[in-house]
Amino acid sequence: MIIDIDVLQRNIATMSRIHPGAQLRPHMKATKCTSLAKMQVEAGHLSFTCATPREMIGMANAGLGSDLLLANESLDAVRLSAMAKLQDSSMITVAIDSDATLDAAVKAGIRNVLVDVNVGLPRCGVLPNLAGALADAARKRGLNVRGVMGYEGHLMMVSDKKDRQAKVAESMALLLQASADVGGEIISAGGTGTYDLHEHTGVTEIQAGSYSLMDTQYAQLNMPFGQAMWVVGTVISSSSSWSVADVGLKSLGMDHGNPSIDTQSVWFCSDEHITFATTSGDAPKVGSRIRVTPAHIDPTLAMHDVAWIVRGDQVIDRWSIDLRGW
Amino acid sequence: MIIDIDVLQRNIATMSRIHPGAQLRPHMKATKCTSLAKMQVEAGHLSFTCATPREMIGMANAGLGSDLLLANESLDAVRLSAMAKLQDSSMITVAIDSDATLDAAVKAGIRNVLVDVNVGLPRCGVLPNLAGALADAARKRGLNVRGVMGYEGHLMMVSDKKDRQAKVAESMALLLQASADVGGEIISAGGTGTYDLHEHTGVTEIQAGSYSLMDTQYAQLNMPFGQAMWVVGTVISSSSSWSVADVGLKSLGMDHGNPSIDTQSVWFCSDEHITFATTSGDAPKVGSRIRVTPAHIDPTLAMHDVAWIVRGDQVIDRWSIDLRGW
Numbered sequence: 330m331i332i333d334i335d336v337l338q339r340n341i342a343t344m345s346r347i348h349p350g351a352q353l354r355p356h357m358k359a360t361k362c363t364s365l366a367k368m369q370v371e372a373g374h375l376s377f378t379c380a381t382p383r384e385m386i387g388m389a390n391a392g393l394g395s396d397l398l399l400a401n402e403s404l405d406a407v408r409l410s411a412m413a414k415l416q417d418s419s420m421i422t423v424a425i426d427s428d429a430t431l432d433a434a435v436k437a438g439i440r441n442v443l444v445d446v447n448v449g450l451p452r453c454g455v456l457p458n459l460a461g462a463l464a465d466a467a468r469k470r471g472l473n474v475r476g477v478m479g480y481e482g483h484l485m486m487v488s489d490k491k492d493r494q495a496k497v498a499e500s501m502a503l504l505l506q507a508s509a510d511v512g513g514e515i516i517s518a519g520g521t522g523t524y525d526l527h528e529h530t531g532v533t534e535i536q537a538g539s540y541s542l543m544d545t546q547y548a549q550l551n552m553p554f555g556q557a558m559w560v561v562g563t564v565i566s567s568s569s570s571w572s573v574a575d576v577g578l579k580s581l582g583m584d585h586g587n588p589s590i591d592t593q594s595v596w597f598c599s600d601e602h603i604t605f606a607t608t609s610g611d612a613p614k615v616g617s618r619i620r621v622t623p624a625h626i627d628p629t630l631a632m633h634d635v636a637w638i639v640r641g642d643q644v645i646d647r648w649s650i651d652l653r654g655w
Numbered sequence: 656m657i658i659d660i661d662v663l664q665r666n667i668a669t670m671s672r673i674h675p676g677a678q679l680r681p682h683m684k685a686t687k688c689t690s691l692a693k694m695q696v697e698a699g700h701l702s703f704t705c706a707t708p709r710e711m712i713g714m715a716n717a718g719l720g721s722d723l724l725l726a727n728e729s730l731d732a733v734r735l736s737a738m739a740k741l742q743d744s745s746m747i748t749v750a751i752d753s754d755a756t757l758d759a760a761v762k763a764g765i766r767n768v769l770v771d772v773n774v775g776l777p778r779c780g781v782l783p784n785l786a787g788a789l790a791d792a793a794r795k796r797g798l799n800v801r802g803v804m805g806y807e808g809h810l811m812m813v814s815d816k817k818d819r820q821a822k823v824a825e826s827m828a829l830l831l832q833a834s835a836d837v838g839g840e841i842i843s844a845g846g847t848g849t850y851d852l853h854e855h856t857g858v859t860e861i862q863a864g865s866y867s868l869m870d871t872q873y874a875q876l877n878m879p880f881g882q883a884m885w886v887v888g889t890v891i892s893s894s895s896s897w898s899v900a901d902v903g904l905k906s907l908g909m910d911h912g913n914p915s916i917d918t919q920s921v922w923f924c925s926d927e928h929i930t931f932a933t934t935s936g937d938a939p940k941v942g943s944r945i946r947v948t949p950a951h952i953d954p955t956l957a958m959h960d961v962a963w964i965v966r967g968d969q970v971i972d973r974w975s976i977d978l979r980g981w
Contacts, residue, residue, distance in 0.1 A: 358926050358927065380926060380927045381927060401891070401901075401927060402891040402892050402899075402901075403891065403901075404889055404891060404941065404942045405889070426892055427892065427893075427941055429941040429942055430891070430892075430941070447894070451894075451896070451897050451922065451930050452892070452899050452925060452928055452930050453891065453892040453899050453928070454892070456894070482925065563730055563731070565727070565728040565729065565730060565756070565779065566728050566752055566753065566756075566778070566779040566780070567753075568773070568777075568782070570777070571777050573728075573778055573779050575727075575728075575729075578908060578910050578951070578953070578954040579953070579954050579957040580981075582904060582909070583908070583909050583910040583954075584904050584909040584924065596777065598910065599778060599808065600684050600706060600953045600954065601684065601706045601707060601727060602727075602778055602779070604777050604778055614755075615730065615753055615755040615756070616730045616755055625904075627904070627905070627926045628904040628905050628909075628926065631905040631958075632957075632958060634980065654960065655906075
């Protein structure tokens with residue numbers, strides 16, 4: 330797996346111009362790499378979104394703990410306690426959406442929470458009209474309630490931008506209603522697919538992650554971010570009609586379908602292979618290298634221990650994808 | 656990720672009764688775990704199929720190198736040389752399907768090859784009528800040609816068994832034709848989906864791997880192998896209509912679609928979540944544990960560092976998935 334440092338740098342700079350500083354809370358689930366997060370810190374973002382306790386703890390241990398949000402529910406007493414222990418040196422905030430998750434946070438000694446509000450995606454989050462009561466219960470138990478979050482993940486790929494914008498506005502109206510009941514200064518939402526649709530929603534910070542490396546699915550939305558990550562393979566076999574490279578299901582997240590190869594037509598992936606046909610020009614020779622562009626960056630990155638950092642075709646560094654796993 | 660040792664043991668024993676000893680060459684791509692391979696050795700199988708050099712080298716280093724086949728093409732001089740260095744203590748055989756892969760094997764000092772024959776799956780393998788010439792070229796350059804292999808992967812999921820059997824017979828006729836031209840004693844083919852369809856095909860050994868742990872896709876074929884592996888999650892959120900557990904795209908191979916949960920209806924997976932509805936009875940409580948059954952075992956297993964070995968609900972051991980990666 331390779332990352333083009335110049336494209337990555339441009340993507341980070343582009344997003345920082347649109348959402349400077351605390352207006353962006355970069356999501357670590359897409360990248361899981363403290364070396365990459367350090368570039369986001371250098372661009373002025375000190376607050377981060379995490380999906381797992383491992384990401385929270387890893388960011389704090391890397392000295393990137395200014396303001397870490399676990400934008401996910403946890404009932405794991407061991408991991409919540411491990412996060413609580415970091416609170417003297419790091420700002421740790423945990424999402425809650427039920428009495429059970431509130432109780433787990435209190436018992437572990439977590440001090441700061443956000444109320445996670447369901448804004449239409451059938452996943453986590455309390456119903457908007459119940460958010461205030463959960464916030465009251467949290468304050469009664471001594472927690473600091475910093476505000477609300479809600480993820481409009483069901484709207485990321487609405488293809489028409491005007492339609493997407495209208496639906497995001499409706500969804501965020503639910504979050505603002507909850508925010509009025511909950512209080513606190515934070516209204517956190519959004520993702521790479523809706524990063525530019527929150528100007529009038531009242532949202533105070535955007536949780537985007539994929540923008541830094543990108544994938545073929547998000548590329549369909551015509552955003553000002555370039556593809557910065559590929560899985561590199563070698564062509565190991567070829568016939569008169571197709572070629573085969575050694576990049577397969579074990580190095581590519583497949584939930585968004587097949588990956589792409591420039592100037593080639595991908596037929597299918599197997600465990601350790603990708604079969605593709607050449608649509609114009611000569612087929613690549615056996616032994617030649619190809620770049621495979623993933624359809625979904627988040628699970629793809631999570632399959633790799635290491636990113637080779639390139640400038641053009643030159644390898645200049647090696648980053649550990651150090652926040653993988655659980 | 657957990658593996659039920661009793662179900663695993665039964666699956667291995669069942670397959671060993673049908674294909675004892677060298678009639679089965681268990682495929683390591685499905686399991687990538689030397690601890691599991693040792694159970695297959697204890698059941699009498701001393702020859703193994705590998706998809707990657709890492710699997711070959713790891714098996715040899717674990718003392719499981721009686722007869723290792725890289726059933727895949729490689730042009731990687733470094734890794735081929737690493738395999739060649741193991742040849743004094745291990746039996747190493749590498750598949751070739753072109754002059755380029757033959758050349759790479761010779762240059763690395765590999766002594767034994769199989770000719771990989773295309774039997775209908777658009778992937779690797781030389782055309783059947785060109786197999787003999789490739790074998791002659793290999794012998795001319797001093798290699799020992801042990802025979803042929805061909806993978807009828809396109810036929811694994813033909814749902815009607817009689818239809819599957821007829822198509823496997825046609826496909827294997829191509830392999831036998833190539834075998835007649837190539838010579839050597841090995842005719843290697845098959846997988847879990849066709850393990851019982853080779854009685855009259857002339858094939859000397861079956862390359863099956865998934866049978867030991869199974870998945871929901873192969874379960875559709877009504878085979879005598881039970882589900883032995885699950886990803887365990889915790890229910891972290893629930894609403895009146897759905898529940899959410901913390902098992903997602905980063906712990907499940909998704910190329911065969913959604914995983915399953917007993918007595919639940921799976922709606923979709925996100926990076927770190929699975930959303931599901933309860934079809935009968937009470938929904939699981941927040942905090943309760945569930946077992947998620949993968950749709951495709953091979954890429955699922957490859958995402959996990961560790962398997963927790965259970966007997967019933969008791970954890971009795973911890974295995975490293977030590978042959979992951981490349």
